[in-house]
Amino acid sequence: KIEGMSIGDSALDFFSEKQINNFFNYDHLPSDMKFRISEFYSKEDMKMDKYDSMQIFYKPEDKKFILHGVLGHVDCSNKNKTECNKVYKNIGNSISSIFENSKGEKDTFKHFDDKSGKSIVTNYSFKVNNGYITITYTDWSNEVDWPDNVSVDASTTEVTNWIRNDYGTKE
Numbered sequence: 001k002i003e004g005m006s007i008g009d010s011a012l013d014f015f016s017e018k019q020i021n022n023f024f025n026y027d028h029l030p031s032d033m034k035f036r037i038s039e040f041y042s043k044e045d046m047k048m049d050k051y052d053s054m055q056i057f058y059k060p061e062d063k064k065f066i067l068h069g070v071l072g073h074v075d076c077s078n079k080n081k082t083e084c085n086k087v088y089k090n091i092g093n094s095i096s097s098i099f100e101n102s103k104g105e106k107d108t109f110k111h112f113d114d115k116s117g118k119s120i121v122t123n124y125s126f127k128v129n130n131g132y133i134t135i136t137y138t139d140w141s142n143e144v145d146w147p148d149n150v151s152v153d154a155s156t157t158e159v160t161n162w163i164r165n166d167y168g169t170k171e
Contacts, residue, residue: 003048003049003054003070003072005056007070007131007156009067011058011066011067012064020038025039032167034162035060035159036059038055038056038058039054052073053075054070054073055069055070057070057155057159068155069153069154071154076149077148081148084139084148095152102126102127102128104125105125106124119139131157134152135152136153137150
């Protein structure tokens with residue numbers, strides 16, 4: 001669960017359809033629209049316990065808004081790199097202890113949104129049931145205006161494969 005939400009839940013158990021439709025989405029980016037990504041932020045009327053923002057993944061034509069992915073972000077703009085890395089390691093250790101029988105895979109690469117090639121992403125993924133749990137630390141370079149962040153993502157294999165195939169734009 002991420003902020004109480006799990007794969008297979010209906011977003012309607014947490015939000016009204018109007019709220020969901022008013023969340024920021026990524027429909028303007030290249031995608032085959034197999035899934036919609038909706039993003040919302042922790043604020044007074046929607047206070048989150050652990051995360052500063054979240055993304056949910058659901059099929060656009062699904063009127064029940066069944067969740068196929070849930071992602072929580074921790075914004076590190078008020079933390080230095082050491083503190084942000086500590087958040088990443090603490091979350092990773094916590095999830096590792098839950099899935100102690102699963103072998104996690106670590107991957108480090110340059111973030112494709114930073115054309116300077118200086119932003120580094122570190123992922124730690126666990127294959128679980130029909131999906132993945134991934135903890136990510138994004139160390140943005142000074143060449144971009146985004147703050148470093150840590151995220152936790154629970155997604156079905158279908159969503160993970162869709163993202164890995166450039167949101168369905170390449171097969």
